[in-house]
Amino acid sequence: MRRGHNYLAGAAAGVWLLIIAIPLYAMVSSSLKTRTDFSNSGPLALPTEPTLQNMLEVIASSFPRYLLNTAIVTVAVVALVVALVVPLAYVVVRNRGRAVSTIFRVFLLGLAIPVQAVAIPVFYLISIAGLYDNLIGVILPTAAFCLPVCTLVLSGAMRDVSPEMYEALALDGGGSFRAFWTLAVPLSRSGIATIVVYSALQAWNGFLFPLVLTQSVDTKTIPLGLFDFQTQFSVNMPALMSAVLLSTIPVLIVYLIARRSLVQGLMGIGGK
Known part of the structure; x- marks a missing residue:
């Protein structure tokens, strides 16, 4: 019809x-x-x-330094999230034990905790650890708050992998590591792309942790650097818009590269 x-x-x-x-x-x-x-x-x-004078003014300012700091934070957060979430989601999906299920539910409680509610405790912990005004002090809590959502998304993608495939691989003599590396990871690439884009956006656009955990110009990120174009009595809007435009280009490139896998992962069809 x-x-x-x-x-x-x-x-x-x-x-x-x-x-x-x-x-x-x-x-x-x-x-x-x-x-x-x-x-x-x-x-x-x-x-x-x-x-193009506004663009040149932005490039001549400290913006390139902020861009580099933000890129370092983003790459490090994505690397940490992928390294931790991929094996964690595999264990959650393949292990049917009650202990793993309980730990997973407790782990997902992080979804209900807003970043603003833990800003002071995180500031205290980072200061005690000697990581205040250091990019590592921004990377660790940012990655930690990405873990619950990323684990939930990727475990949903890995559940779409057919159990018969694991059984066939086991009959061929494949162990758990081989099943993880040659079966679960390749068939969950859409879910992995989703958590990469999500964690990259959280790190790139993060404002609260850089605001609370950094102080010097050398550790500023782009969201904080935008305040450089605001004075006590006025705002240089053309330069500010130029800085915002330049800061969106890397995120747009990442989205264009991973858009198909991102949509499939969010729709829960990452393993099909």
Whole structure:
């Protein structure tokens, strides 16, 4: 039977696309304006005299240092999350014991704990450990708060792997490590891509932990560095929008590379 066109869904998608496109257009348009042009015409008007001076000003500031710090934090958080969550999710899926199930439920309680509620205890622990104003002090708690969600997502993806495949591998003489490395990991790549993108976004956009756990310019990340374009009495909006635009490019590239696996992982079809 031939299906008709869903005009209502198309109209709703168009409205949603417009809602998303307007802020992006305002950001790009503002980054190409001078401060005078922005003050006179606002963020939605086309720039009268497009300029790249704002980009050059951002690059000439401490922004490259903030970008490097954020990249270090993001790569380290993603590496920690993948190294811990992949074997943990495999154990949760393959081990049917009551102890593992109980530990998994307790572990997921972290989903109900907001970051703001533990900011002071985390600050105390990081200070006692001598990691205050150090990127390691930002990496560890950021990765810790990514673990519950990532474990939940990846364990769901690994549950989609057929038990018959594990049985066939066992009949061929494959042990647990071989089943993990040659079966569970390759067939869960969509779930792994999901946790990579999720943890990368949490680390890249993280604001509270860098704010509480760092102090010097050498350890600032991009969310904190954006305040450099704000003074006591004014905000350099074109430069700020240029910095925001530059900071979104790496995240956009990661999403474009992993978008298909990300959607499949979020839909729970990572193992199929």
